[in-house]
Amino acid sequence: MGNFSDILVGLQQSSPGQTEFYQAVEEVLEALTPVLEAEPRYCDEGVLERLLEPERQIFFRVAWVDDNGRVRVNKGYRVQFNSALGPYKGGLRFHPSVNGGIIKFLGFEQIFKNALTGLPLGGGKGGSDFDPKGRSQGEVMRFCQAFMTALYRHIGATVDVPAGDIGVGHREIGYLYGQYRRLSGRFEGVLTGKSADWGGSLGRKEATGYGCVYFAENMLAERGESIAGKTCLVSGAGNVAIYTMEKLTELGARPVTCSDSTGTLVHHAGLDVPLLKSIKERDRGALSAYLETHRDAHFIPASDYPQGRSAVWCENADLAFPCATQNELSGSDAEALVANGVICVSEGANMPCTRDAVSVFLKSGISYGPGKAANAGGVAVSQLEMQQNAAMASWSAERVDTALRTIMYDIHQRASHTAREFGVQGNLVLGANIAGFRRVADAMIEQGVF
Structure with missing residues (x-):
């Protein structure tokens, strides 16, 4: 280096x-x-x-x-x-x-x-x-x-x-x-994510998860594919994971896994997202409670995970959405995903894939959306909330969602075009980093040294 x-x-x-x-x-x-x-x-x-x-x-x-x-x-x-x-x-x-x-x-x-x-x-x-x-x-x-x-x-x-x-x-x-x-x-608008009753924006709670799916939608479009009909693996069971699963279901896909610190829930028929939301909202309940309603699902305790692996990524699927935390998806997890047919990975969490995992994805030729691009929906709608606060206005959920979808499209375009400019078409890691860096670095130079 x-x-x-x-x-x-x-x-x-x-x-x-x-x-x-x-x-x-x-x-x-x-x-x-x-x-x-x-x-x-x-x-x-x-x-x-x-x-x-x-x-x-x-x-x-x-x-x-x-x-x-x-x-x-x-x-x-x-x-x-x-x-x-x-x-x-x-x-x-x-x-x-x-x-x-x-x-x-x-x-x-x-x-x-x-x-x-x-x-x-x-x-x-x-x-x-x-x-x-x-x-x-x-x-x-x-x-x-x-x-x-x-x-x-x-x-x-x-x-x-x-x-x-x-x-x-x-x-x-x-x-x-x-x-x-x-x-x-x-x-004043000093915090975002506030209640819509006192200065918050409709759609903010859903934004990171929805945006992560919209980014995947753009990656798939470049491959001539769509989200509809795809089987999806999702990690996590917090806000990002829940709304990633919600948007996937809305667009015709089938999320089959989610996870928390206790283990992984698998439901091949497709996860019941409204039930998951109620379980997590009810004193942040354990995922195993899901089995009380859906007996055809199964729960894999974290203690039973394969050595050095996560059970979330062991299923056959088309798309993967790591939405839990940093470095949750290892190189061996990435190899399993590619072997099991995954064609697109969109990061809902910040740096959830290890360096080895990213290397596997880039070498395999699948579509890979790094978190700094794929999970930018949350901060994007936060800025829309700031706009509403500054104008003392409140936007409809439809207006916010339309703006979010446009922003995620624009992010993908910036990263994709920059990757192509530097001769590495499809490498959104390079494209996103360079596109973001240029904008910040140019502003720093123009404003002088401080």
């Missing part, structure tokens, strides 16, 4: 132990090689060095009181990575796995994802190692209030606009926004 090796070594020294961040950076740098060779001004202007260092990192203590009156302490993070194109935009993740490296990896990916939408958005990410699972409503509320008390002075409608992510859904956004309003005295 030439000088890139020095960059990676420097990152490991200045930001030790941030494995996911190094992985994301290495993938981007490899993809950018053709454009950096063709346009040396990007290196001459020090764009890479500036792009890899966040503009601001905010780490803070979150102290809150549980139902037993005990004081609890968690870590809070907000990484404001790049604002060349607009206010920082990216979700908040509440999960025990959260650390500085994961937030940096997510924030770095968010720069390119947001740039690909064509909308005026910078990149950022945040969260905490707090786990909402098993906590009472009162505990979640008190944690969210404590988190926002530490964060509110660093965000704003034209500065930094967080959203939800894993562990941060409608409930958490409500508590966070209520505390922001209480502290700031302002009713």
